[in-house]
Amino acid sequence: MTTTTTGGAPNTTPVLAGTLDTAAKQRRRRISPWTAVAVGIGYLVLVLFAFVYIYPFVIQLVTGFKTNPDATQNPLSLVPSPFVTEAFQRLGETSFWLWFLNSVVVSVVVTAGRVFFDSLAGYALARLPFRGRSATFAGILIILAVPGIILLIPKFLVLRQLGIWDTYPALFLPLIADAAGIFIMKQFFETIPVSVEEAARIDGASTFRLFWSVILPMARPALITITILSFQGSWNEFSHFLVASQDPNLYTLTKGVATLTSGQLGSGNQYPISMAASLLMTIPVAIVFFAFQRYFISGANAGAEKG
Amino acid sequence: MATESSGAASGRTRKPRSGGITTGQSRAGWTFVAPSVALLVLFVLLPIALAVWVSFSDWNGRGSPLNPDVNFVGTDNYAQILTEESLIKRDFFTSLRNNGYYVLLVVPIQTIMALLLASILNQQLLKARSFFRTAFYFPSVTSSVAISLVFLFLFSGSGAINEILGYVGLEGPTWFGDSRGLLHQLLGALGVWNIDSPPTALTDTTILGLSAWEWLSGPSVAMSAIIMLVIWTTTGTFMLLFLAALQDVPTEVQEAAMVDGANRWQRFRAVTLPHIRPTVLLVLTLGLIGTWQVFDQIFITTQGGPTKTTLTPAYLSYTYALDNNQWGIGTAMAFILFAIIIFFTVLQRLAFRDRAAARQRRRERAANTAAKKATAQTLTTGAPR
Numbered sequence: 001m002t003t004t005t006t007g008g009a010p011n012t013t014p015v016l017a018g019t020l021d022t023a024a025k026q027r028r029r030r031i032s033p034w035t036a037v038a039v040g041i042g043y044l045v046l047v048l049f050a051f052v053y054i055y056p057f058v059i060q061l062v063t064g065f066k067t068n069p070d071a072t073q074n075p076l077s078l079v080p081s082p083f084v085t086e087a088f089q090r091l092g093e094t095s096f097w098l099w100f101l102n103s104v105v106v107s108v109v110v111t112a113g114r115v116f117f118d119s120l121a122g123y124a125l126a127r128l129p130f131r132g133r134s135a136t137f138a139g140i141l142i143i144l145a146v147p148g149i150i151l152l153i154p155k156f157l158v159l160r161q162l163g164i165w166d167t168y169p170a171l172f173l174p175l176i177a178d179a180a181g182i183f184i185m186k187q188f189f190e191t192i193p194v195s196v197e198e199a200a201r202i203d204g205a206s207t208f209r210l211f212w213s214v215i216l217p218m219a220r221p222a223l224i225t226i227t228i229l230s231f232q233g234s235w236n237e238f239s240h241f242l243v244a245s246q247d248p249n250l251y252t253l254t255k256g257v258a259t260l261t262s263g264q265l266g267s268g269n270q271y272p273i274s275m276a277a278s279l280l281m282t283i284p285v286a287i288v289f290f291a292f293q294r295y296f297i298s299g300a301n302a303g304a305e306k307g
Numbered sequence: 308m309a310t311e312s313s314g315a316a317s318g319r320t321r322k323p324r325s326g327g328i329t330t331g332q333s334r335a336g337w338t339f340v341a342p343s344v345a346l347l348v349l350f351v352l353l354p355i356a357l358a359v360w361v362s363f364s365d366w367n368g369r370g371s372p373l374n375p376d377v378n379f380v381g382t383d384n385y386a387q388i389l390t391e392e393s394l395i396k397r398d399f400f401t402s403l404r405n406n407g408y409y410v411l412l413v414v415p416i417q418t419i420m421a422l423l424l425a426s427i428l429n430q431q432l433l434k435a436r437s438f439f440r441t442a443f444y445f446p447s448v449t450s451s452v453a454i455s456l457v458f459l460f461l462f463s464g465s466g467a468i469n470e471i472l473g474y475v476g477l478e479g480p481t482w483f484g485d486s487r488g489l490l491h492q493l494l495g496a497l498g499v500w501n502i503d504s505p506p507t508a509l510t511d512t513t514i515l516g517l518s519a520w521e522w523l524s525g526p527s528v529a530m531s532a533i534i535m536l537v538i539w540t541t542t543g544t545f546m547l548l549f550l551a552a553l554q555d556v557p558t559e560v561q562e563a564a565m566v567d568g569a570n571r572w573q574r575f576r577a578v579t580l581p582h583i584r585p586t587v588l589l590v591l592t593l594g595l596i597g598t599w600q601v602f603d604q605i606f607i608t609t610q611g612g613p614t615k616t617t618l619t620p621a622y623l624s625y626t627y628a629l630d631n632n633q634w635g636i637g638t639a640m641a642f643i644l645f646a647i648i649i650f651f652t653v654l655q656r657l658a659f660r661d662r663a664a665a666r667q668r669r670r671e672r673a674a675n676t677a678a679k680k681a682t683a684q685t686l687t688t689g690a691p692r
Contacts, residue, residue, distance in 0.1 A: 035432070038571075042427045049424060050442045052539070057445075059467055060457045075460070075467040121343035130336025136344060143351050149600035149621045150645045153628045153637055154354030157361060161371060162349075177346035207335040236450040238603045243629065254452040258607055261456060271460045278453035289448050293441065296448060297547055 057282075064088065064276035071271040087272035095248065096277065099256035103235060103281075106172050106252055110234040113176035115226050119219060122185025123211055127197065137186070143179040149239065156243040170244040171252065175234050181226050188222035189215070225295050232285055232296075253281045362638035372634070384635035388643065392516070395627075395636055399643075400516040402618040406599060408526040409534055409619070414594040417538045417545060421590065424542070425549035426575070440550070444543035451540070455607035458536040459483065482532040486613040490525025527616035533604050541597070545590045552586035553579065588659050592652055599648050620644040 058078065063071050064087050066080040074081075124130065125137050155174050159165040164173070192215065200214045216223070238254040245251075251259070257277045261270065289296055357372065365380045366372040388399045424443055428436050446454060461467045462482035469479030480487075495502040500509075509520040526534060556579055564574045580587075602621040605611065611618040611626070620640055628637025 039430070039432050042430055042433055045423070045427055046433070046439045050439055053442045053446065056457050056461060056539075059461065063460065071460075072463075072465050075463075075465060076470050117343045117346070120339040124336045124339035128332055128336035128339060130333040130340075133336060136340055139344075140347070143347055146351065146355070147596060147600050147645065147648055149602050150641050151351065151354055152602075152621075152625060153634070153641055154358035155350060156629070157357045157372060157634075158350065158354040161357065161373070173346070174350040177343070177350045179347060179351075182343055207332070207339075211339075232448055236448075236452075238450070238452050238606075239625075242606070243625075254450055257456070258452055261459075261607075271463070274456045275460060278450075278456040282449050282453050285448055285450065286445075289445065297444070 060275050060279050060282075063272055064279050066272050068270070068272060071275075087276040090273055091276050091280070094260060095251065095256060096253075096260075096280075098249065099251045099253045100280070102171075102251060103253040104284075105168075106175075107231050107234040109172045110175045111227055111230040113172070114178045114181050114230040115223055117176060118178055118181035118185045118226055119216060119223065120211070121182045122187075123189050123215060125182070125186045126189035127194075128207065140179045140182055144183060152239050152243055155240065159244060166245045166247050166250065168250065171241060171250060172234075174244070175237065175240060178230070181230065184226060185219070185222060188219055192218055221295070221298075224292065225298055228288060228292050228295050231288060235285055257281060358638045358641065361634050362642055364635055366634050368632040368634055380635065384639040385643070387636060388639055395633075397516040398615070398618065398623055399620065399640060401521075401615050402620045402623045403647075404517065404522055404524070405526070405530060405615075405617060406601065406619040409530060409537075409601065410595065410598045412526065412531075412534050413537055413541075413598045414591060416534075417542050417594060418587070418590050420538065420542045421545035422549050422587075424546045425553055426579075428546070428550055429553040440547075443546055446540045447543040449540075451603040452607055454540055455536065455604050458532065458539075459608055462532045480528050483529050483609050484613055485528035486616045487528050488524030488526070488616070489528065489531060490523055493525070524616075527613070529609050529613055530617050533601075533608060533617060536604055536608075537598070537601065541594075545594070548586055548590055549583065552583040556582045588656070592655060595651050595655060596648055599644065599651070620647070 059075070062078050062080055063075075065083050065085065066074075067082065067084055067086065070077075070081060125133060125140075156165070159170045159174070164170045196214065196218070197210060200210050205214070236254065237252075238258065241252045241255040242258075248256075257274075260277060261274045361372050362384055363379055363381060364372060364377050365383075366377045370376070387393055387395050389396065424439075427433070428440055430436075463469075464479075464481045464484070466482075468482070472479040491500075491502055491505075494500055500506055505520045509523065510518050512519040514522060560578050560582075561574060564578050569577065600621055601619050602625070605617055605619055605622045606625075609617040611622055621644060624637045624640035624644065626637075627633045627640060631637075
């Protein structure tokens with residue numbers, strides 16, 4: 001806010017005011033000098049922030065190809081000199097690719113599980129009149145209000161109690177439980193006209209068949225949103241993996257890279273390696289993000305609606 | 308299981324209205340929700356129940372917490388954290404102080420920054436808005452571990468930030484290794500007190516395990532680096548929420564205000580702000596809930612140091628349980644943190660409600676309904692408006 005107000009005369013502060021202008025107004029305003037100043041300041045702020053937001057990623061990218069001394073001496077330089085792939089090679093000598101594989105498996109299983117179970121439960125809560133439906137939904141709303149970090153130690157206790165701690169299922173089973181996704185799916189199914197189901201029901205289709213071949217295909221946008229949110233969430237998950245296992249063979253990327261940087265490579269600055277590792281672990285999410293950006297954005301809004 | 312039986316009762320009361328629930332439908336309904344209910348019971352409700360027991364027990368991590376050797380110790384663990392003079396109490400209130408300053412800075416700054424960026428991005432006159440929106444939002448979807456590593460490098464002693472500071476003739480601190488309190492430094496520079504010999508009135512007064520002087524430290528330099536990291540990461544998400552809200556502000560009202568000769572700032576205060584009020588409350592609430600849970604960034608960057616100035620309750624409870632095997636203490640801390648989060652969320656909602664006039668509230672409800680409809684619409688079409 002200060003950036004704008006200090007940027008010019010008081011009359012220019014209105015950049016802050018969000019307005020939806022009609023085409024006619026835009027044409028008229030383009031003539032006004034104050035608008036020109038306001039637009040200029042608007043761009044200035046945006047470009048400044050864009051720099052702050054993009055530059056760290058650029059540094060991350062180029063530092064991965066630097067040598068240790070180069071990274072420490074020229075942290076801002078965008079040209080590695082010399083250009084080396086040593087960091088990536090040394091990363092390959094660790095269990096990095098095993099962690100990568102574990103992350104892929106866990107994320108895929110969590111995503112598939114969430115999409116399937118969330119849509120089943122969401123549909124039942126939206127449309128199937130079973131006994132205990134409202135109480136179940138109330139329970140899900142209560143669970144939604146429990147802050148995730150509170151569950152960190154409790155989940156460890158239960159995994160131990162169930163005897164699945166330090167096994168593969170311990171990594172993904174708890175993450176499949178997803179109250180938020182059920183909520184989003186329920187909200188979506190409520191927007192589908194009942195008449196569609198009634199028409200299909202007359203044909204004598206079973207409830208599951210009706211759900212699977214009539215309702216689910218109509219829920220494609222919501223399903224994609226859940227898919228993306230789940231993939232991103234489980235790929236980036238850290239604290240759960242921290243407590244769910246101990247065996248280095250069960251490390252996921254987040255946990256593996258975290259331990260890598262805090263000791264495994266010995267003392268001294270290992271910035272090129274940590275930048276290379278963080279770069280590689282960002283790429284899959286970045287690809288999904290740029291391919292499905294609009295779903296991310298609708299997901300951010302849908303996710304917040306529950307709040 | 309309790310859910311099921313009480314639910315059956317409420318289902319029965321609704322029976323006449325829904326024209327009777329057939330056994331077939333009921334069975335299908337339960338089959339559909341059963342996997343999810345089972346998972347939620349197993350990995351949310353059961354863990355909480357077990358942790359409640361552990362927080363009242365002397366379980367030391369050996370065997371099952373349910374084995375007969377584990378004793379019920381009443382509120383001993385809670386008392387050790389909150390009332391008895393001990394290192395545990397000192398650690399816990401230190402972590403509350405650290406997290407308190409963190410919340411105090413992160414929540415307002417990220418909210419204002421998100422609103423500022425959203426307001427600018429909502430200007431139809433500007434080009435390339437989706438490029439900027441993507442740039443600001445992208446960090447929100449990346450891994451906290453990866454981002455923390457990048458910031459660890461940027462804010463290292465010889466890192467990019469200090470190099471930039473060097474250009475303007477400033478010598479940057481070692482950031483993540485610097486435990487100096489900002490408020491101590493700031494008021495010291497202003498001559499309010501001398502950092503090397505702090506006022507004895509403050510150092511001799513002990514409140515909740517810490518001296519008044521320690522309470523007034525402000526966030527450490529290390530904590531402020533984490534604060535910048537978090538603001539940088541989360542602002543984008545909240546910006547999207549504001550952007551969606553701003554797009555729902557009716558054009559007619561804006562135009563009417565313009566005809567009345569209101570300048571843009573007046574229009575923002577009188578028209579836009581009241582309309583996006585529910586979103587402001589939402590962003591503040593989500594911010595408050597999120598900031599009290601900070602864990603990943605602490606784990607990666609500082610592990611609570613230097614000299615405990617970045618300890619937070621979430622991180623502290625983790626170390627007491629998993630590193631020290633003091634499970635009762637660790638779980639009790641988690642539940643105290645839970646209570647703190649609930650307390651502040653409720654407080655914030657009440658504060659907002661009191662300030663709002665009745666007419667305002669009606670307007671909020673209308674806006675809320677509109678937002679819900681919009682979300683449904685967004686999900687349906689799969690594209691943001």
